[in-house]
Amino acid sequence: MSSAPSSGKIGHLQREPTEINCPSCNAVGLSTLRLEAVTCIQKIVGLINCCLCCTPIKWEGRHDYNHYCSKCGCYIGRNIQLSWYKRKLFKSRHAALDEDMQWRNYQRQKSTEQNKTEQSEP
Structure with a gap:
């Protein structure tokens, strides 16, 4: 439950x-x-x-x-109940979304690190 x-x-x-x-x-x-x-x-x-x-x-x-x-x-x-091919399709879409989110997080983290280094340099 x-x-x-x-x-x-x-x-x-x-x-x-x-x-x-x-x-x-x-x-x-x-x-x-x-x-x-x-x-x-x-x-x-x-x-x-x-x-x-x-x-x-x-x-x-x-x-x-x-x-x-x-x-x-x-x-x-x-x-x-989803058929096997629909489950596979949803899993592949979910994996693609996860990869996209990881890429966006990486880009966001990289840009914040660049901003910090630019601000720390006089």
């Missing part, structure tokens, strides 16, 4: 109830988790499984993991 974020941001939601700080009522507590079919494909798969009285389609994405505030019922968000 993760701790409630203090900044009001929810972050990545898991597939189990998560401790949240509700943006609506500001209550801190565990979210209520509901498995809901939202998209047309999810509803069709649910209908097929219901009509056959079993679950022949065991597709992992047949429902969304939606989180709601346990106090006021406000919709918080949902768990999103």
Whole structure:
């Protein structure tokens, strides 16, 4: 279980109830988790499984993991499963951003060092 974020941001939601700080009522507590079919494909798969009285389609994405505030019922968000190529894409973008930030910090540090040496010289 993760701790409630203090900044009001929810972050990545898991597939189990998560401790949240509700943006609506500001209550801190565990979210209520509901498995809901939202998209047309999810509803069709649910209908097929219901009509056959079993679950022949065991597709992992047949429902969304939606989180709601346990106090006021406000919709918080949902768990999103990323495919392998999207995870790789996000990791590469994150790495590029990290490299860019390191480069900017290096340039900033270098310019402040130059300013200090210029100021110390009469």
